[in-house]
Amino acid sequence: MEVAVFLLFAALVLVSALVVVLHRNPIYAVMSLVVTLVSIAVLFVLLGAPFLAAIQVLVYTGAIVVLFLFVIMLLNVSGDGSTAFGLQKIVAAGAAVGFxxxxxxxxxxxxxxLPLPPLEEADVALRPLARALLGTYLLPFEMVGLLLLAAVTAATVLARRADREKT
Amino acid sequence: MTVPIFWYLAVAAALFGIGTLGVLIRRSAIMAFLSIELMLNAVNLSIVAFARSLGERTGDLAAVLDGHVLVLMVIAVAAAEAAIGLALFIAVYRRRRTIDLNRLNLMRW
Amino acid sequence: MSFDLLATLAKTALWMALLLQVTPIMVWVERRGSAMIQDRLGPNRVGPFGLFQSLADAVKFLCKEDITPVEADKFMHGLAPVLALIPALTTFVVIPFGPDVTVLGHRVPLVVAGAETGVLLLLALASLGVYSLVMAGYSSNNKYSMLGAVRASAQLISYELALTLAVLAVLMPVGSFELNEVVRYQQGSFFGLLPRWNVIPQFIGFLVFVVAAFAETNRLPFDLPEAESELVAGYHTEYSSMKFALFFMGEYMGMATLSCLAATLYLGGWHLPGLSYSGPWWWVAAQGMGVLVAKATLFLFFFVWVRWTFPRFRFDQLMRLGWKVLLPLSILNLIAVAALTVAGVL
Structure with a gap:
């Protein structure tokens, strides 16, 4: 059962990731990325991280990818066309496969x-994670919050239409 | 039967390779950015797998939690990075009317 | 097949059976309700009180011609309405409808998936709904559809923040993501008079939740994505026949699930003070489901009532309300609840 689920979603991850990279239409690429991210969330569940899976779907597919879609529609990046000339493509493929x-x-x-024993109830409990996140790692947690605030400010400044800009 | 740890790592490695390929061959900045997200996710997947494996071998729950917290941080930073990156693309597009990476060559000589 | 799997299937079937009834019944309630509010009769020819009107509508939908625009992206155009049903048909799994019961010696929780991540799972699945709208708008290759889709996605992600923060404030004193814990927390009473429902201490959060729920389901006064007077029909302009019906069903089922969630978070869920919840398992389940459905029905009727009472917002007003009123309100609510929780009041 577990193996079947793993195989299905591992295949989905890889196939949809290939579509993201190779499809000409950016909207299809983004939609395919959604499939990749949700499948990875399923793998997270199999690895005993249901909280991360929920966060992955909520934050990544629910927010970040929507942002991508927005920008793609805003900038009208239709048809990326041919991706690059032949030699560069071959070298790139070689590098990727090599890596x-x-x-x-x-x-x-x-x-x-190395085998993985089946998960136990204690492995997936949320309380210890909460203690770690808001106890041991409180400072990094707060710093990430600060980083997000800085990012929001920076993004607003960058994307705002500068009124006095000569175009 | 459960899935051995290596399989997860293999998926992560392949995913990272696919992401690399995308960054190298896509000309549109947004598409390259999407590929970077793939690479980030490959890393996240491997971190969770490593954490699980380490937790099983040492019997220490804290090791697993360290990994999970790290992944949470990566997701948060990815969100910040996406916001800034996309804002940058919009700003660039306003000035140059394109985000084709081959044509953004001001810094080239 | 194991007993647990069978029980899960049975619970899922029960939910599905109920959810699929929502659309026809709500269409009837909507049409008769609007007629009542506007002082006219409404459909009253098909069956007693026009009750079978929805049946006639369904037949009409099935018989209509299914048109795909020539310039449309065929694949996505077909996929979008199906995706619209996914959040509607998955989010109910974490909503409990009764206490744990014992069936043939097996302990069965009356919730399809009693996952520890509970509400988080629901919010995550619900957040996938935006993709069907974007797909529909993009694939139709029509400016009205596109504008409707962009508006819809902006609206959904803006109000999702306020909604999530309001939900978070409910979960904080409970200390769990599990909705059954939320229900358990609300049993008992304030001063022996009022039921200990969250709606009383967290009234501001409740208001934010309800307003955001209207925006999340694209209902008037926030149905900007399909504002007829500006955008024809928004993202589903180019849809006809059953594909259109699927969007329709998705919307009503989404309303139903959000109503159940609202009832669970703020009105005590399946629990009603005075009911004992004892007896054979099917009686307990029926009581729990009955109470939950009754409470959700209140919300559903409220949806209809508001729709035929308020005019539509303008898009800038909508965004201002979301970001400058609801979001600060929900954050203030969160801080207040956190303070009260730490002080041990809640």
Whole structure:
């Protein structure tokens, strides 16, 4: 059961990610990204992180990706056209495959054959996570809040139509 | 039967590779940015998998929680990054009428 | 097949059966209700009191020609109405409709998914609704649709903030995301007179929630995405036949789920003071579901009542209300509730 769910969503992650990267129409790419993110959320659940899964869907697909959609519609980035000329594409594909293989080899050497026992109730409890986030890691948590505030301010300043700008 | 940890890491590695490919071949800045999001998610996935594996081997719940908190931070920073990045694209588009990365060559010589 | 799986399937079937009734009944209530408010009769020919009008409407929908615009993106145009149903048909899973019961020696919680992430799951699934609107607007290849979709998505993500913060304030004194805990927290009474429902201490949060719920479901006075006088019909301008009906059903089911959520968060959910919730399991379940449905019906009628009473907002007014009134209000509410919780009052 668990293996079947994993295989299904792992395949979904990879296929939809390829569509994100290769599809010419930006709207399709973004919609495909939504599928990738939701599938990753399912993998989070399988790994015993239901809270992260919910946050992933809520924040990533519910907010960040909508922002992307907005900007795409606003700037009318229709039809990215041909992505790049031939040689560059081949080199890029080679680099990507090479890097992935490198990672795979590293992971294989270190983690191959390590089994994961089934999850227990205590593994997925929310209370310890809350204690960690608002106790041990209170300072980083607050700093992230500050960072978000700074980002909102910066984004507002950047995207605001400057009235006295000569165009 | 449960899924071994390596499988999750393999998915993460492949996803990171796909993201790299996207950054390298897409010309539109937004599309390159989308690919960066893919890479971030690959990293998140591997962090959660690492945390779970570490927690199982050491029997220490705190190790797992460290990983989860880290992922939360990454998601928050990704949100901040997306807001600023997209605002930058809008600003650039206003001036240059394009966000094609090949044509944004002011800094090139 | 294990007993748990069977129980889950049975609970899901029960919810589905109820949710699918919502649209026809609400269409009738809406038409007769609007007639009542406007001092006219409304549809009263088909069956007693026009009760079978919705049936006739359904037949009409099925028989109409399904038109896809020539220049439309066919794939997305077909996918969007189906996606519109996903949040409507998934969010109910975390809403409880009774205490745990014992069936044939097995303990069965009367909620489809008693996940610890509870409400968070509901909000996450509901936030996916925006994609169907954007898809519909984009794929129709029509300026009105596009404008409607952009407005809808801006409206949805703006009001989601206020809604989430209002929900958060409810969860804080409870200390859990689980809606069953929220219901348990609301049992008992204030001074032995009033039920201990959240609507009393958190009235501001309740107001914010209800207003945001109107915006989230695109109902008047916030139905800007489909403002007929400006945008023809907004994002579903180019939809006809069953595809249009799917958007319609999604909207009504979304209203129903939000009403159930509002009843659970603020009006004590399935619990009613005075009912004992004892006896055979099916009687307990029926009591719980009955109370929950009755409370949700209040909200649903309120939706209709407001729709035929208030004029539509302008888009800038809508945004101002969302960002400059509701969001600060919900943050203030959150801080006040946090202070009261720490002080041990709530």
């Amino acid at each position: 992935s293989t490198l990672l795979l080899v590293l992971f294989w050497g270190r983690f191959e054959g």
